[in-house]
Amino acid sequence: MATAGLFKDGLRKPPPRRGRRMDTTPVHLIEVTPRELPGLQDTRGESIRSMLSADHNLTIETVRSITGYQVKAKLSAEQLLQSLQDLFTDPIIEQGTVNNSLLDVSEIFPEKPDLAIMIGFKPGVTDNAAQAALDGLLTLFPEQEDAQISTTMTYLFWGLPEDLDTHWLANTLHNPMIERAAMAKPEQCAESIWPQLSFPDRPPATFTSPATIDLEVDDETLIQISEEGLLALNLEEMQAVQGHYRNPDIQAQREQLGLPPNAPTDVELECLAQTWSEHCSHKIFAAKIHHVDTVTGEDAEINSLFKTHIMQPTLDMQQQVDWLLSIFHDNSGVIEWTKDWSLCIKAETHNSPSALDPFGGAMTGIVGVNRDILGTGLGARPIANMDVFCFGPPDFSGHLPGGLFHPSRVLRGVHAGIRAGGNESGIPTVNGAIVFDDRFIGKPLVYAGTVGIMPRHLPDGRESHDKTPEPGDIVYMLGGRVGSDGIHGATFSSLELTEESPSSAVQIGDPITQKKMLDMVLEARDAGLIQVITDNGAGGLSSSVGEMAELTGGAELDLAVVPLKQPGLSPWEILVSESQERMTVGVRQNDVEAFEALAELHEVEATAVGTFTNSGAFIVKHGESTVAHLPMDFMHDGCPQLKLESEWTPPVHENPIYPDVDAEGMGSILERIMARPNIASKEWWVRQYDHEVIAQSVIKPFCGVNHDAPGDAAVIAPLHGETRGAVVSCGIVPRYSDIDAYAMTAASIDEAVRNAVCVGVDLDKIAGLDNFCWPDPIESEKTPDGRYKLAQLVRSNRALDDVCRAYNLPCISGKDSMKNDAKLDGQKISIPPTLLYTVLGDHQDVRKAVSSDFKDCGDTIFLLGETHQELGASELSYMLAEETGGGIGNDVPQIDTTRNLALYRALTSAMDEGLVRSAHDCSDGGLAAAIAECCFGCDGGTTITLDGLEDVDNWAALFGESLGRIVVTVTPENVQRFGNIMGNHSVTKLGQVGDKETLEFTRDGETVLSANLAALLASWKGTLHMGGDV
Secondary structure, three states, rough: OHHHHOOOEEEEEOOOOOOEOOOEEEEEEEEEEEOOOOOOHHHHHHHHHHHHHHHHOOOOEEEEEEEEEEOOOOHHHHHHHHHHHHHHHOOOEEEEOOOOHHHHHOOOOOOOOOOOEEEEEEOOOOOOHHHHHHHHHHHOOOOOOOOOOEEEEEEEEEEOOOOOOOOHHHHHHOOOEEEEEEEEEEHHHHHEEEEEOOOOOOOOOOOOOOOOOOOOOOHHHHHHHHHHHOOOOOOHHHHHHHHHHHOHHHHHHHHHHHHOOOOOHHHHHHHHHHHHOOOHHOOOOEEEEEEEEOOOOOOEEEOOOOHHHHHHHHHHOOOOOOOOEEEOOOEEEEOOOOOOOOEEEEEOOOOOHHHHHHHHHHHHHHHHHHHHOOOOOOOOOOEEEEEOOOOEOOOOOOOOOOOOOOOHHHHHHHHHHHHHHHHOOOOOOEEEEEEOHHHOOOOEEEEEEEEEEEEOOOOOOOOOOOOOOOOEEEEEEEOOOOOOOOOOOOHEEEEEEOOOOOOOOOOOOHHHHHHHHHHHHHHHHHOOOOEEEEEEOOOOOHHHHHHHHHHOOOOEEHHHHOEEEEOOHHHHHHHHHOOOOEEEEOOOOOHHHHHHHHHHHHHOOEEEEEEEEOOOOEEEEEEEEEEEEHHHHHHOOOOOEEEEEEEEEEOOOOOOOOOOHHHHHHHHHHHHHHOOOOOOOHHHHHOOOOOOOOOOOOOOEEEEEOOOOOOOOEOOOOOOOOOOOOOOOOOOHHHHHHHHHHHHHHHHHHHHHHHHHHHHOOOEEEEEEEEEEOOOOOOOOOOOHHHHHHHHHHHHHHHHHHHHOOOOOEEEEEEEEEOOOEEEEEEEOOOEEEHHHHHHHHEOOOOOOOOOOOOOOOEEEEEEOOOOOOOOOOOOHHHHHHHHOOOOOOOOOOOHHHHHHHHHHHHHHHHOOOOOEEEEEEOOHHHHHHHHHHHHHHOEEEEEOOOOOOOOHHHHHHHHOOOOOEEEEEOOHHHHHHHHHOOOOOOEEEEEEEOOOEEEEEOOOOEEEEEEHHHHHHHHHHHHOOOOOO
């Protein structure tokens, strides 16, 4: 951000200071700060001080905070004082002033700060705290219906380093894409001249009548129209649109409607761009692919990866089971859980918005996927969240291209957004992961997932997963209003990130507004008032109404009645805006009165905006004028199928260079392995989520005597008082794709299943989600390696097909994000091909759920599964490559699904008999890391013998990541029975649970690794503990 921009709102001089007037309404400034009391901390200020210390090694003596409320209203002095006391402050722990700077009250701040930085939102950016304050103000003074409020946050610094760049500090504390900042330097602070920001009046939007877009131009101009309009349509797609308007029948129809006969309106073109975007229509997965394998000589054509390798296996499995209720066509997948209840699950990505505004992008992601659950069937209740993040290393010290945030800042912002969205919605976060790799610096991956529950049947007898709209049903927009935020979100996410990426694509969710809407929707569902529902996500009304219109054969929409955040929005902006907290609902005409009364009761805005029809067209009006008329078949089936080229040639890597070390040296290697961000404890971050709200958590994120050992999967008991449970787990290993995306995908699925097995899942009722995030796989001038990247996608999909069929694991929902590249400073950064696989399964009795921590001294430790010489792309190989050179090897772990599934079934059978004390999956960091984590759980070390591991060297025995392996413990009295059940499988006795201060591994009577357990724990906990004492 330019330095000049920092000061455009200027500084304010000492009081007396009266509210500034904007138009004819005064703006009053209310400031609030925490009191200085024993045991009371200014948590906002302290978190900033801690962050600057942890992320930037910056020592600052003290940081304090002042929350500001700019109240634009005609309030008397008495009303202002009442609002300060009754609304804006908690007088026990806070103190505040009205129209007077707290910094000039010597009793509160006896010493002037060295620096003051005020931060506030730009006009038009969602300000949730301000909205909550406005709700409170209107409760106190209902007549103030025209009042407006904005918030600011001022940070005050004492004891700054002398050479500190204050402009750098200001930029570190705010995001110039959505926020403004003003600063008072030491010389101004000394003179009591404090920073000031003007009230963020939203500039009036300029209404533009629908324009006609002339497509009778050459190909170069067609592409120019697409690029300049952020349409994300390629030449063939633009030509398809061009051809549609050349059709004589279409021209004649449009002439009768008063529309331009041979050219689209901007409303129509924008609507098609949203519907045909990669984000919404998944064109690469639907493409016709010519695939060549240079190793096997294969030369084949694949007609749609989705239909061939994702949809067809699930349809085949659907013939064998009766619990797959809704797959592929709704907002989330639905399975029958019990005879009375169904479960649904969905995971979304919010990568591009999170790169621009980590907090807002992530919050929008989690509240958005909550709405996907609410919009499933006739409405489901979200009951659990999951989140998986992929970032650049938090300690990254290399060159950071201009326009990118440092990975630690992205991590903090994304985490805060997910935390706020989940905690403020009252939905627990129960499962997740964080992955680090240099290549996620350009674009982070932010996966947000939610599990929902719905009754199998509604009181009126309908199955809750079936939508039942009919022509004539009234279309309602429910919840928030439409604004300029989120315009082009769908098309933007279909493009690579550049310096010109639009800030309008960024939004900030409002969990409180959404919670009111959720409660109202579920009550309306149970009253039989809802016939169809979906969320207003990507593409806004154009997608939500357009997609549901397929169920009846058409719809008519009037944009003139859509409630707006600000007047003056043009019709195309209203249609495609992705402003948050909105649902689209279909209601029978005779239920309209009851539906609107229920909405009013819950203080939820409900507006009738159209009607479902069977006209065969999506008709959009603005008042009396028709601004769009799109035939349903062209809108949803008119996008040309992509034809792509794929060519697989496997990469060849150098082998790792293994150092010559003794047992202590090997212990030091394990200590460094445990400190690597991919393996290190995420407790500091996870503890900030609420995973106990609604009281259903059984197996929690952490376990063990000190509640700090990692869990493998979440087990929840959604029905209070009942022992039937559900399991949620995930698997993600992007580094394996550096060798082979087939192996990466197989490992991700196996890890998710293995984690679920570790807690005792019912393997006869498991379902999965596939979430692909890929770099651009289309060969072009800017992606010369597109054929290779597409071949990686082909191999990944084939692995998904093979492994899911072998595990009887249907994919019931999923998502793909296919343009995860950033081009900044002329440098292209592409993510590694990544699959997140999530498993949702049944647990017959949560009382039998098993946790990962070792329990009692003397329990026997077993390793289940086979260990092979497979160190390719392991965490060890990457660490050694960084430390000593060499490569990552080529022996990536391979999967044996038949052997694994048989072992998993035997293990869950043993768990059902109560024979297993603990179970922990063996994955990142290998056996040594898994044993260390189990020891953390019982706070005691042990001696492990590797004698039973044959045909592998010590490196593979300790740090290899072979698939299908689980570390379990069994009490001495149950060893024989456990052995009988597991007799046909690979079972290696490793030792006994102990209480030593060390962790040792021996082989053939010699100690090959020795490490102090406390040192391992400190390394494991220290890396990602980013504030305060460890």
